[in-house]
Amino acid sequence: MEKGDWAEASRLFEHALSLRPDRVELQVQHGHALKEMGRTDEALASYASASGSDDGLYHLGLLRVQSGDRYGGVEAWARLLERTPDHDAALLALTRYGLAHLLPRTTMNRLRMEHKDSLLRHIGALSSLVKRAQTLLQEDISRYDEIRPNLMLPAPEVDTSARAQIIIDAGQSQPAFVRATLLSLIGCTHSAWTAVVVASSEICDHPVASLADIDTRIGFVLPGAELEPSQGVAQLYISAGTTLHADALTWVIGLLSTQAAACMTDWDYCVANWDEPVRHFDPQFHGVFDLDWLLTTDFPPPLVAVRPDLADLRPRGPEQRRELLASISMSAGDVAHIPIPLASVSRIPGRAEAARQLGQDALIWSLQPAGFPPVAGPVIHGKLQIVDRPGRTPLTCGGKEGKEAVRVIIPTRDCADLLEPMVESLIAHADKTDLLRLTIVDNRSQEEATARLLSRLGRKDGIDIVSFDRPFNWSEINNAVAEGTSEELLVFANNDVAMLTPRWDRHLRAQLGRSDVGIVGSRLLYPDGSVQHAGMLMGLADGSPRHETGKDADDITSRLDRVRAVPAVTGAFMGVRREVFQRLGGFDAGQFAIAYNDVDLCLAARAVGLKVLYDPGIELIHYESRTRGFNDNRLKIAWDQGELRSLYEKWGEALLRNPHVSPWWTPTAPFMSIEAGRRDRVLDWMTSTAMGRQG
Structure with a gap:
């Protein structure tokens, strides 16, 4: 087995077992050999035959999980832990794969009792260390209000005479929210500004309008009134009830006067009771500006700022701010993002919320969270469209219905049981089968079932079978087929996926x-x-590229089911225009024969200014790594680390940067913990992304 001749090893184990069928350790070793040969069902049977031993039961559970049968794996490990409660490998595997919650309650309770004393000793020894680490390195998001001051980076130096004009939409608001916004403006460190509140006659007649008499920079007008432009460098659009940090205007003026056409900022929510400090909560941290996120979010940025020549002076609510940013992004230039919570959306004080209502009473929120879902249909003059999905986040996609031919390239080595349904699912779910061609690349398959399948598929229209009788090199295989075909669109696909989406093409x-x-x-x-x-x-963590995984029910940031720009996507099912693939030089077959070829191509695309798009509108089942197995031994891991090193040598720090995630999130716990002390990482993010404009 050490030589890697798994077929010979399997033969020897079969012979040994015929002489000593009671030797369960031989059943386990036979299972290892079968697993490495890709004969998963036989390996599972061999491990099951050895389930009387701890080793056999452990590997039965492991292979079930790796084959996609998570519940079956947990069942095997539960039986093992009932027998051997201190089986470290099983306990660690449950943690590594995030499956401990699937253990039967009786098993979990028994394990807790068995390990109680040991756990208490370890917890006692580690508790002080954990507390120190949390204090020094990261803060739980629940403590956001305490650490928020540490997130306010020093504002840039700007011309103190540079003017900003703020248009405040108060058409559906109330006096308390208008007052909060105006007082925050008066408190800004940059004083060269004017503000116009566009409000109902009730608000214009309310005492809050007397602030215009006290501060001449403030004005109140009725909807439809013509506004006078100021000779400024920034035009801000906000809603009444949005309060600004003291440095907000300075940041915006500094950015728009030197770099961007428009910008947004991070934000949070706040409530101000008279007898306690203003409480800030639920921060909304973002990475680089993402048009697809903007078009599908149900809460557009509460603060939008643009150069005065790019927009008129009419007030803009959340939907209109969304439209303005999207239009500028697609036409006039880059939209920047300041990764600092410079705006806060107000909630009425607790005592006001608890008071009795009188008829048409006050709103609780100045802007209702999740209250502005996008409307399905064409947007930005038809360049894009929003597609509604009942019960799921809407999709964005191109507004033009293409007629390009698609070439799907599928390298395979045996695994006929996966390849056949994969091919059938692609064809069955395609919209235009006459524009779909598949190339199946046979890389030294050995099984008769595969030969029969390839012969049968090769007789079908639209399917080409080619042989690649050389050592496996995923990049070389795909490059060769791409070069020898002519379709405008290329799809690189594994043989272990199954299409779920109708009209995916x-x-x-x-x-x-x-x-x-x-x-x-x-x-x-x-x-x-x-x-x-x-x-x-x-x-994140050790810095290597990681799949973003999870369950939709646990997806608190709505990332798993939203179209968005990402650093990279997997080559298990990846689409690219032929022209782009050729311009990028194809896959790097010299350095990435097995892994990281997909990441390398994505980094190359981003380097020339193209977006890498994750799209849940195309959905597949993935029976991960059934063909070439997992990196689960020294030989495979050593090779993988070598290719990862080549990737780092080629791309350097770009491999370690995650522009699409806020730099405030802790790398070991993104979206859950904040590292307020890592201002250096935030400043590096600002520089490397050109203030959130380049992903």
């Missing part, structure tokens, strides 16, 4: 028809329905 054509998109990746699911791939994250 139509959606792909629309996305690849966008001028800003270079590569499109899909949403991949485990057989149990949990998400195996929702784009990749960079620079």
Whole structure:
């Protein structure tokens, strides 16, 4: 087995077992050999035969999980832990794969009792260390209000005479919210500004309007009134009840006077009771500006600022601010993002909320959270469209229905039981089968079932079978087929996926028809329905690229089911225009024969200004790594680390940067913990992304 001749090893173990069928350790070793040969069902049977031993039961559970049968794996490990409660490998595996919650309650209770004394000793020894680490390195998001002052980076130096004009939409608001916004403006460190409150006659007649008599920079007008432009460098659009940090105007003026056409900022929510400090909560941290996120979010940015020549002076509510940013993004230039919570959306004080209502009473929120869902249909003059999905986040896609031919390239080595349903699912779910061609590349398959399948598929229209009788090199295989074909759109696909989305090719054509998109990746699911791939994250934990995974029910940030720009996507199902693939030089077959070829191509696309798009509108089941197995031994891990090193040598720090995630999030716990002390990382993010404009 050490020589890697698994077929010979399997033969020897079969012979040994015929002589000593009672030797369970031989059954386990036979299972290892079968697993490495890709004969998963036989390996599972061999491990099951050895389930009388701890080793056999452990490997039975492990292979079940790796094959997509998570519940079956947990069942095997539960039986093992009932027998051997201190089996470290099983306990660690449950943690590593995030499956401990699936253990039967009786088993979990028994384990807790068995390990109680040991756990208490370890907890006692580690508790002080954990507290120190949390204090020094990261803060739980629940403590946001305490650490918020540490997130306020020093504002840039700007011309103190540079003027900003603020248009405040108060058409559906109330006096208390108008007052909060105006007082925050008066408190800004930059004083060269004017503000116009566009409000109902009730508000214009309310005492809050007397602030215009006290501060001549403030004015109140009725809806429809013509506003006088000021000779400024920034035009801000906010709603009444949005309060600004003291440095907000300075940041915006500094950015618009030197760099961007428009900008948004991070924000949070706040409530101000008279007898306690203003409480800020639920921060909304973002990465680089993402048009697809903007168009599908149900809460557009509460503060939008633009150069005065790019927009008129009419008031803009949340939907109109969304439209303005989207239009500028697609036409006039870059939209920047300041990664500092410079705006806060107000909630009325607790005592006001608890008071009795009188008829048409006060709103609780100045802007209702999740209160502005997008409307399905064409947007930005038809360049994009929003597609509604009942019960799910809407999709964005290109507004043009393409007619390009699609070439799907599928390298395979045996695994006929996966390849056949994969091919059938692609064809059955396609919108235009006459524009769909598949190339199946046979890389030294050995099984007779595979030969029969390939012979049968090769007789079908639209399917080409080619042989690649050389050592496996995923990049070389795909490059060769791409070079020898002519379809405008290319899809690189594994043989272990199954398409779930009707008319997937139509959606792909629309996305690849966008001028800003270079590569499109899909949403991949485990057989149990949990998400195996929702784009990749960079620079987390040990820094290597990681699939974004999870369950929709636990997705508090709505990332897993939203079209968005990402650092990279997997080559298990990846679409690209032929012209882009050729311009990028194809896959790097010299350095990335097995892994990271997809990441490398995505980094290359981003380097020339193209977007890598994760699109859950194309969804597949992924029976992960059935063909070449997992990196679960020294030989495979050593190779993987070598290719990862080549990737780092080629791309350097770009491999470690995650521009699409806020730099405030802790790398080990993104979206849950904040590292307020890492201002250096935030400043690096500002520089490397050109203040949120380049992903």
